Structures are given as C-alpha cells and as structure tokens.
Amino acid sequence: MSTTTETGELTRRVRERLAGRHPGEPVGDLRTLPGGHSGLTYSITAGQVSYVVKAVPPGQRPIGRNDVLRQARVLRALTGSPVPVPGLVTVDEDEPAWFAMEFVDGEAIEPVLDEHRLDPVLCRTRMLALAGVLRDLHGAAAEPAEPLDPAGELDRWTRTMRAVPTELRPGAEDLLSALAAGLPASVPPTLTHGDFRLGNVLCQGERPAAVVDWEIWAYGDPRIDLAWFLLFADHRNFPRLGRAVPGLPAEEELLAAYLDGRPEPPALDWFRALARTKMAAIMGHNLRRHREGRHHDPDQERLPPTIAAMIRTAGDILARRP
Template sequence: MGRHDEILKGLQAWAGQFYGADATVERLVRLSGGASQETWSLDVERPGCVEELILRRVPGGVSVARNSEAIGLGTEANLLSCADGTVPAPKVIQVFEPGSDIGEAFLMNRIPGQTIARKILRDDDYRIAREKLTHQCGAALAAIHAIPTADLPDLPTSGGLDQLEKYETIYRAFNLPRPVFELAIAWLKSNVPSAVPPVLVHGDFRLGNLIVDSDGLAAVLDWELAHLGDPREDIAWLCVNSWRFGHSQNRVGGFGHLDNLLTTYEASGGRKFSSDEIDWWEILG
C-alpha cells in the first residue's frame, strides 16, 4: 500500500469517528508547498455538507532528529489554537499523535486564496488586496506579538545576538572570507539595539507563508519557526529584499511602505517603533 492509500485509510477511519459513519474522504492530493512538512488537501463529504481541509504531516509520518530551529507539529498546532480568534489563521480540527495510523500530523480548515508571491504582487485580481495588505500585516503582527506568553507552549528563545552568533559560526566554518559579510557582522556587533521584552515571534512572516484573497490577508501559515524573541524581527523579516520578489521599491514585502505598517502596528496594540529601529534586524535578516 502506497503512502497516499495509507493516509487515505487512516483519514477515512478518523472521519467516520469524527463526522459519522456516512462521512467519506475525497480528493486527497499532495500539494507542492511545504519545504519541511508534507501538505495534503482533502475534502470530507457527508450528506448536505463538504468540509475542506488541509493535512500537515511529518514526512513519512515519523519525526526524526533534524538540525533545524523548527518546532514540532504538535507545538505548531498548539500555537494555531492560541492564535484562534485574534490572528487570521487556520483553525485546527484534529491533532494526530506520533504512532497514529496517519503518523504525526494535524488537520486544519482549508482557507481559499493565493500564496504565490509573484501572483499576489502582479495579478490584477489582487490589486485591491495589495492596497490593504500593509495595514493588515501590521495588525496581524501586533496580534501575534500580543498573545500572552503564559498561554504559549514551550518555545525556544532566540534574540538577535543569538542568531548573529549562530550564523557567524556557520560562516566562519566555510573559511571563505567575504568583505560584505565581514562588514555586516562588524556593524551588527557595534550597533546592537536596546532590548525589549520578548514576545511570541512568528519567525517566517512573509509572502509565501500568507494566504491572500481578493480582499487582502486571509491567513497566516507555517508557524514552525515560532519562538520567543524581539518583535522587530518579524517586522524586519517581511522587509528583507529577498521577500520583495523583484518589487524592491516597496520595502514591506514588495507591496507596501514601512511607515504605514508601523503606524498600524502601534494602533493595533504593538510597541511604537521607528523605521530606523528596523534597520538592524533587516540587515541581520
């Protein structure tokens, strides 16, 4: 029995228990997205109703030790539950523990929209969305950073200097000095920003991990790099030129301006930051 059939069998058994004996799992398809986890789309059909779902699953269904900052799928599902009602994000339907018929995984509702950055930044279908997206991202980031840390699962703590040390160690191990990196590392060490209280940091908030529909931000995805850290990290990561996808004139994700994002971020309950305070984190990014 192939992987598809094994997962289908396990999901069918779950659907019968969760929705009733007349529920059937249809159109189970592996999606191309998801660099570190499997992502599957499926529908659960029952009389008069279709539930559109997404399955996030550990590759092969079994966790293995990885040299990665990623949190486990169970922790990611827990975070989505913490965000429910305050951040636009999928709703977790079911968590499957390691050793289940499906393996380590969780199910969430499927949210319609687009994740491909170049389409979001170019296509006329998203013209109105692009006008709203900067403010929506500012509000979403403020909501993420406002989730009480006492409510969160156990997460790693990672500040700017922690990350700089990690990446400098990797860089030095290559023994291939490059002036641009030497200058950047020296500047970052000489201009460390004042610390702020740690908050929940999404860790990878950018186009590609956001679902956008014709009205703007529909959901924040891929929380697997979440940690406790500096809120400016999330803001700056969205500004890194790699995530502008050729639209470098717009500092925020290729679609907006940082002053507008920071204004909405503060109005939505976030700390007051100047654009200059984001520079250090963007250079680190």
C-alpha cells in the same frame, strides 16, 4: 521520500480520524499539496469539507521544520485570538505524527516578488491590513517559554551565512562583526512568526484570512518580525528580482500602521540590518544548493545582485545608527 505503503498507512489513519467527524459521509484520499517546505503537506476531503494535513515524513525525526506538532501548538494557542489562523481540527501524536486543519481558500501573493496581476490598490490595502495582524500577533497571549533574544537570532543567521561560500557573500564578515558589536538590549518577548509577510498569508479580497507557514515561530523579540515585514515594502531592496507596485505603502507608513500611535521600538535599525542579513543568508544558502546540484533551480542564478545589495544596505543602516 515516503513510500506508497507509508503513505497508505497515513491515509488510513487520517481517514479513520476524519470519518469520526463526518459519520456516513465519504472521505477522500490524501493529495500532495505543492510548495510545502516543512514536513509533508496534503489536502483531503471529508463530505463537502476540505482539510489540510501536515505530517512528519516517515523515518524522519520530528525536529525543526518537521516538528508538525509544534506547529499545531501555535495554531491552538491562536485559536479565538484576533490573529486569523486555520482552525486546528485534530492532532495525532503517534509516530509519524500529523495534524489536520481547516482548508482556507485564498491568495498568498508577495506583491514585490511574485508574478501576479493584482490591482495595486488591493496590494496596498492588504499590506496595511497585515500590519494590524502583526500587531495583534505580538499582543496575543502566549505560554512563557525560553525566549529567542537578539543574540540568539543573530547566531542563527550567522551560522547560515558562514555556510555560504565567501565569494557569494561579499562583505558579510564585516557586517556580522558590526551586528555583533552593536547588539541591542532585549524587550519583553512575544509570539513571533519568523517569516511574516503577505506571501505567507491567505487573503480573501482585501481581508487577511489566515496566517500560514508557522515552521519557525518562536517566543522572541517582536522587532524580528517587524523588520522582516518592512523589508518587503520596497521592490528596490531586491535587485533583478523585485517589481514595482504603485502605491504600495513605504516602510514608514507600514511602521506607523503597526504602531497605531505607540512609540517606535528602540534599536529598530539594528533589526532592519539583521533582516537584510537573514535574507542574504537564505538566498546564499539556496544558491549554494543549486550550484552544488542538490536542488536544481536555474532561477537561483538571479540572486547574487540581491545578496550583495542586502549585505551592503545592512551595513549602511548600521553605519547611520547613533
């Protein structure tokens, strides 16, 4: 946790940089934004304009989710593309590093998981629109980098799953073995978000206004994003957690919207199974942290039925593959 002195120094640096963009106008103080899971996230005003600031926590290394400069790079790469992202305003690479981006007003609501009173027709419209945004993301120009292939993605979530106590992940070892035995061939890599869903997109009315939370973006297999996005189309994938939303597009309709007449990518069922494995691993990790007292959240006790269902249905999907 940052100290008052450290926060004050960050505030000074941010205010000084923003003052140069708003000469003669008042610049406010940093205010912590709730809900962030990477680095430190603040809001600040300069004149009549609001900004969001993401910073490396003092004393922390800028790696993984704390690597805010990496997040700034992907925002810069997507500026001017069809993919809506917050505008990158300024970057300060001095330690601890930070960057500022435009504040985008909007709702980030996952229809089948979040408590909300949105019109089901609006939820349907947003989800179908987001399929087009995902297609645009996978078509965006990207500076070539070492790609994350299916084997690398499986390895990442295998490690996460195996850090979860075995009693919280029934059948996981058989599932991991089946996934490893059926590794698909790679396809040309693209930019991927890593957690692409409506809960990570600020919407204004029917329109996706800004894709946010780029902590785990990669240059990798687009089927990783696609299968993850499809997982959130059906509340029945989340026993005890999901809520029915009448008229929400099913996986097949979402997939058709994403493909827009193109053929379905090969081995998509393997990635559907991987998406469920990833969800089970993440939920198991969160439940473990709660039960160990590392992050008290009684709501995590609702997760076991969904963890078990994710593992079971992933195995069923793999079993039907030719």
